[in-house]
Amino acid sequence: MAQKNRLQYIVLGLLNIESRTGYDLTKAFDSDIGEFWSANHSQIYPLLKKMEQENLISHHEVQVGTKLVKKSYDIMSDGKKIFNDWLEEPSEIDSSHDEFILKLYFIDDKKPELLEKMVAEQLSARSDKLEHLNQQMRDKFPDQDKRQTQYGHYCVLKHAISRETDYIEWLKTI
Amino acid sequence: MAQKNRLQYIVLGLLNIESRTGYDLTKAFDSDIGEFWSANHSQIYPLLKKMEQENLISHHEVQVGTKLVKKSYDIMSDGKKIFNDWLEEPSEIDSSHDEFILKLYFIDDKKPELLEKMVAEQLSARSDKLEHLNQQMRDKFPDQDKRQTQYGHYCVLKHAISRETDYIEWLKTI
DNA sequence: TATGAACATGTAAATAAATACATGTTTTTG
DNA sequence: CAAAAACATGTATTTATTTACATGTTCATA
Secondary structure, three states: OOHHHHHHHHHHHHHHHOOEOHHHHHHHOOOHHHHOOOOOHHHHHHHHHHHHHOOOEEEEEEEEOOOEEEEEEEEOHHHHHHHHHHHHOOOOOOOOOOHHHHHHHHOOOOOHHHHHHHHHHHHHHHHHHHHHHHHHHHHHOOOHHHHHHOHHHHHHHHHHHHHHHHHHHHHHHO | OOHHHHHHHHHHHHHHHOOEOHHHHHHHOOOHHHHOOOOOHHHHHHHHHHHHHOOOEEEEEEEEOOOEEEEEEEEOHHHHHHHHHHHHOOOOOOOOOOHHHHHHHHOOOOOHHHHHHHHHHHHHHHHHHHHHHHHHHHHHOOOHHHHHHOHHHHHHHHHHHHHHHHHHHHHHHO
């Protein structure tokens, strides 16, 4: 997909925590969320405008100093609805951006049963994937021989397996 | 970046191994490379056309059955040059797509000193990143308290740390 | 109190990527 | 041998993302 509007969900999730400016939202991608998703301010400001037109969010103005008026955005009921719907949908395993992690970031302690369902679902999907990767390893690199002539391929597959294994171990700690 | 033309390097890397059709190239993203990068055939066919115009690749025709004529693409010297130059450049840590892994995939046994340099470089960058993540953990979640009220944030950071640790361990095995 | 860093908000242009549209051939298999 | 699956190659449209352009304010600090 051209990434099914996931940035919109991130914005909603962040505004669901607290009111923020476009600048605040942009900064969120420098730390936490930046580990799993990226966005520029030039993507965020137009998106905020669009989302406000669609009544998902609104803004109030905050006076700073003598001249500057910040726009602080707030989530509205329509926004809350589509955000919560997104949380309940299954997450795609995408190998680049990680949708599950995003949802996890926004899960709060009020939804333990949703968290449990999400983790179980992801655990199942990731286990299937690991199984598939192990099968590939058995098929493509059964002996030392090909591991040397196609060393790059072997390393990459080994890393994919290592990554999935680590992911699954981490899932089990949630 | 709008991903600095990395798809072009992947195509060059694959054609550097052997002559392939657009369909073959597309399929490569279903397995191995698909673990770390994605592309659709609608991206690949126009790119092949463009790269041929730029003399990076050429094609020869292969008759299949009675009617079908496949186009099989071959890398040319200009293509080889820019591919090898890319291999030598430092790889960005991007948190979504993984450029280092891509390069590793294409490294062959003829370049052990380049491999060594690449791994050392990546090890250094990843270690710095892990250090930074650990610092964040110490700053944001010093005690059990905040780990519970911001459980999602905590999990995500923990996963980033786990991921980097696993990455570094894997790097050491190369 | 100057000055640089960080805050703050936008738009424009270019590139990258996904989805949908379109069409036809070859191979496998029931 | 019919049908389905896989092979094969494109284009068009929409969406997503990056880089660059553009401008101004506030805050910390030397």
